[in-house]
Amino acid sequence: MEERTLAFASRPFVYYFLILISLCIAPSPSCGDLSFGFYSASCPTAEFMVRNVVRTASSRDPTIPGKLLRLLFHDCFVEGCDASVLLQGNGTERSDPANTSLDGFSVVDSAKRVLELFCPGTVSCADILALAARDAVEFAGGPVVQIPTGRRDGKVSSASNVRPNIIDTSFTMDEMTKLFSSKGLSLDDLATLSGAHTIGRAHCSAFSDRFQEDSKGKLTLIDASLDNAYADELIKQCPANANPSTMVNNDPETSFVFDNQYYKNLLVRKGLFQSDSVLFGDDRTRKQVKSFANDQFSFFESWSPSFLKLTCIGVKTTEDEGEIRASCSSTNIA
Numbered sequence: 078m079e080e081r082t083l084a085f086a087s088r089p090f091v092y093y094f095l096i097l098i099s100l101c102i103a104p105s106p107s108c109g110d111l112s113f114g115f116y117s118a119s120c121p122t123a124e125f126m127v128r129n130v131v132r133t134a135s136s137r138d139p140t141i142p143g144k145l146l147r148l149l150f151h152d153c154f155v156e157g158c159d160a161s162v163l164l165q166g167n168g169t170e171r172s173d174p175a176n177t178s179l180d181g182f183s184v185v186d187s188a189k190r191v192l193e194l195f196c197p198g199t200v201s202c203a204d205i206l207a208l209a210a211r212d213a214v215e216f217a218g219g220p221v222v223q224i225p226t227g228r229r230d231g232k233v234s235s236a237s238n239v240r241p242n243i244i245d246t247s248f249t250m251d252e253m254t255k256l257f258s259s260k261g262l263s264l265d266d267l268a269t270l271s272g273a274h275t276i277g278r279a280h281c282s283a284f285s286d287r288f289q290e291d292s293k294g295k296l297t298l299i300d301a302s303l304d305n306a307y308a309d310e311l312i313k314q315c316p317a318n319a320n321p322s323t324m325v326n327n328d329p330e331t332s333f334v335f336d337n338q339y340y341k342n343l344l345v346r347k348g349l350f351q352s353d354s355v356l357f358g359d360d361r362t363r364k365q366v367k368s369f370a371n372d373q374f375s376f377f378e379s380w381s382p383s384f385l386k387l388t389c390i391g392v393k394t395t396e397d398e399g400e401i402r403a404s405c406s407s408t409n410i411a
């Protein structure tokens with residue numbers, strides 16, 4: 078009898094079966110009442126249409142993927158992933174100084190226009206933005222992620238909600254951890270999602286706190302966690318008298334490729350923001366930074382569940398909570 082049990086257990090398929098069962102019962106991150114393929118009956122080509130708009134825009138302008146990804150981050154952290162960041166007008170989130178450098182709105186608007194032609198009043202701006210950011214990562218060479226849909230568009234957008242919910246580059250690890258945890262995101266998610274800085278750009282003002290200006294207008298490095306040669310390079314690109322619209326690449330090596338170069342940069346003290354450098358400086362995240370730097374696959378594998386969690390923050394799914402906007406920049410009842 079014992080022998081028979083052993084023979085049974087030694088068969089590989091038994092293990093595959095057990096792994097399959099455990100995967101099925103393992104808790105998946107809760108994502109409100111969203112579902113995969115929410116539009117499969119009401120607008121079967123919705124995801125395809127968003128994808129095409131993002132593909133065309135990104136191939137014309139390689140800065141688009143970074144813009145869409147950051148737009149999603151700033152949407153989801155304020156009032157949840159509900160397109161509140163897209164609303165225009167006095168006192169909306171967009172008008173807060175922390176959001177004035179956001180871009181990529183026109184890509185979401187284009188996708189919305191196409192969808193309104195084919196499936197009027199059906200696909201939310203919140204879903205369009207989440208799908209667009211997902212596709213943007215893929216087009217920049219990053220991992221393919223399946224995300225559920227069914228988000229509704231929020232009706233509230235207030236500048237005063239931005240500061241308490243968006244991380245500043247000067248935040249300590251404890252402050253970042255606290256804010257992430259208030260959104261249901263872990264330290265692992267922080268280390269993983271910060272990898273978004275492998276693409277995109279930043280204005281000089283976003284990291285000027287790492288330098289000090291003397292009376293002659295000369296900048297010197299005051300942050301020991303930054304590599305000296307890299308700091309010199311940054312000073313060249315962003316001198317004290319730089320035009321405020323000047324931008325530098327977040328990842329000085331492969332700025333348009335979604336790869337693990339960001340983590341390799343952190344290892345050699347080339348993280349652009351203080352909030353990037355801190356991930357390598359702190360014991361709690363250093364191990365993960367090293368592992369992602371050594372193995373792109375492990376970064377990509379971690380990206381999918383963390384990105385999924387990001388797109389699920391505070392989603393609205395009932396008619397009371399949100400609507401399907403006709404235009405992404407204004408609510409239906411003006």
Ligand code: HEM
Nearest residue numbers: 143144147150178244245246270273277278279280283352
């Ligand atoms: C953890 C704390 C974070 C801080 C302090 C931070 C801060 C910043 C800052 C200051 C910029 C430059 C903006 C500018 O000057 O135009 C930036 C750019 C960017 N951030 Fe973050 N970020 C954080 C996390 C994230 C996350 C979680 C994502 C997405 C998952 C993200 C995606 C991006 C992208 C893609 C850009 C480039 C935007 C562009 O090219 O237009 N960031 N971030």
Ligand SMILES: [Ca+2]
Nearest residue numbers: 152155157161
């Ligand atoms: Ca929002």
Ligand SMILES: [Ca+2]
Nearest residue numbers: 275328331334
């Ligand atoms: Ca890169």
